[in-house]
Amino acid sequence: MKIYEELQARGLIAQVTDETEIRELVNNGKATFYIGFDPTADSLHVGHFMALCLMKRLQEAGNRPIALIGGGTGMVGDPSGRTDMRQMMTVETIQHNCECFKKQMSRFIDFSEGKALMVNNADWLLDLNYVELLREVGACFSVNRMLTAECYKQRMEKGLSFLEFNYMIMQSYDFYALYQKYGCNMQFGGDDQWSNMLGGTELIRRKLGKDAYAMTITLLLNSEGKKMGKTQSGAVWLDPNKTTPYEFYQYWRNVADADVLKCLRMLTFLPLEQIDEMDRWEGSQLNTAKEILAFSLTSLVHGEEEAKKAESAAKALFVGGGDAANIPTTELGAEDLVDGTIDILAMLQKAELVPTKSEARRAVEQGGVTVEGEKILDIRKAFTADELKDGIMVKKGKKNFRKVIYKA
Known part of the structure; x- marks a missing residue:
């Protein structure tokens, strides 16, 4: 089975343009494709995992991946899937997150000997002149058509900022820049990115002619990935220090x-x-x-x-x-105790079994917490340093465990 057919059999492909051409390029190892990652945190999470696995599969089939880090688009924020505006990040935070992404991606993708590229769209987006961009790119986009895009429609009720409205143009410009700089002839992305991706393909063909070899393909990356990437207690990160x-x-x-x-x-x-x-x-x-x-x-x-x-x-x-010995362990010190003890609510938080004290209280009151096999129902229950010196097993729900030990 060839790689394109394998992607189909694995349930990865949602929509494509130019399927015959895409199939030929991918199956013959002639695709230079990109996937974008906006640095909204200092670690990738399992919502990105499917994209990384896809890049690895295609690279092993002879295709050339471009991992695009969104140092420029990260300053605007993707409105897709959002009911409110993303929090603005500082330039320093964005740069730090980009460096973290690079390190993690190298576990999946071989960047040696020109087999793949890692680029940052800040390299071209931050140098753009606004008026020149309006003249060069703005004329290629219909506002009426943009407003029908799913990524904007769901934001219209609460208000779509002009800042966010430009995201589609910036993402489209990415494909245009990558096509010209690196011969990137294909882009991949989540199913909520379809409108943005079509904008990039159309921009290339309008600026460089209809024969420009730019194609798009969307995968079940985002809806499935976001569902996979979240748990009741937060995101599941690829950084071992976070998960x-x-x-x-x-x-x-x-x-x-x-x-x-x-x-x-x-x-x-x-x-x-x-x-x-x-x-x-x-x-x-x-x-x-x-x-x-x-x-x-x-x-x-x-x-x-x-x-x-x-x-x-x-x-x-x-x-x-x-x-x-391999059971996850939380070590407590003197600074974690108050008058020589720690209460069950604080211990649940220190053990990262709950994100907040209110959730810890709710878990105890609902009978979902046990210590050494004994159900804890008193939110005031406390443990001394002596009780913790050999370690105790704390359990929340049926499957969340942590060994808690005191070390002076």
């Missing part, structure tokens, strides 16, 4: 039964024949499929050694026989 390998493993181990085969197809590099065989699994076999998913993705992001540790810790907690 530990164990937490990353457990996130995928706990996906819904209905999603496990979809995730295996879209995100892992397991042969489709093997995944199709799993399609017939049911009952306890689905748990095995989830373990395969969790181990595969944790290995891809954090390395096989960390994946083995996470797997062992999960077995120690849930089925026995694993290595309890």
